[in-house]
Amino acid sequence: MLFAGVGGTSIAYARAGKQVIATDINAKRLAMAEHNAQIYGVSNNIDFICADFFKMASHVEAHTVVLDPPWGGPAYKSKNVFHIENLVAQSTILDNPDGHAILNLALRYFSEVVLRVPLNFDLSELNSYNHQSRVYDDVLDERVICRTVVFSS
Numbered sequence: 001m002l003f004a005g006v007g008g009t010s011i012a013y014a015r016a017g018k019q020v021i022a023t024d025i026n027a028k029r030l031a032m033a034e035h036n037a038q039i040y041g042v043s044n045n046i047d048f049i050c051a052d053f054f055k056m057a058s059h060v061e062a063h064t065v066v067l068d069p070p071w072g073g074p075a076y077k078s079k080n081v082f083h084i085e086n087l088v089a090q091s092t093i094l095d096n097p098d099g100h101a102i103l104n105l106a107l108r109y110f111s112e113v114v115l116r117v118p119l120n121f122d123l124s125e126l127n128s129y130n131h132q133s134r135v136y137d138d139v140l141d142e143r144v145i146c147r148t149v150v151f152s153s
């Protein structure tokens with residue numbers, strides 16, 4: 001698990017019985033994730049690592065990586081079409097890495113890559129990657145709120 005934020009996704013996976021590595025470049029957010037994991041009683045199932053994805057991807061041993069990179073703030077909703085390059089990340093070693101940089105690295109090191117995207121994301125852009133992918137609707141209160149793409153090699 002990467003791009004953990006305050007831990008919502010990591011905690012959900014841990015509650016489903018998975019062993020999770022929760023990483024985030026932002027130490028404050030990761031501390032909140034750790035606190036939230038304690039509240040949900042899943043601290044023992046999650047390893048918290050404060051790190052830059054671009055530095056650590058080649059060092060992590062995991063079958064699946066879950067990518068939930070920032071969508072660029074609330075303005076993402078006003079775009080007619082959300083492109084892969086509109087996914088943004090910070091980095092200590094790269095200048096303004098985008099979704100292509102994130103996906104290329106993840107697909108190189110992990111067998112299964114899970115990517116969360118907004119509803120206005122242009123799914124046809126996934127065809128430029130030489131990997132099979134499946135797309136799932138993420139539903140909350142009977143409403144589709146975003147989509148999850150699963151790449152497998």
Ligand SMILES: C[S@@+](CC[C@H](N)C(=O)[O-])C[C@H]1O[C@@H](n2cnc3c(N)ncnc32)[C@H](O)[C@@H]1O
Nearest residue numbers: 004005006007008009024025026053068089090
């Ligand atoms: C949309 S939030 C993740 C939300 C999280 N999945 C949740 O369920 O709460 C995106 C996170 O990516 C982190 N991030 C940005 N660039 C990063 C990088 N290079 N490496 C690791 N985390 C990064 C940000 O600090 C932010 O917390």
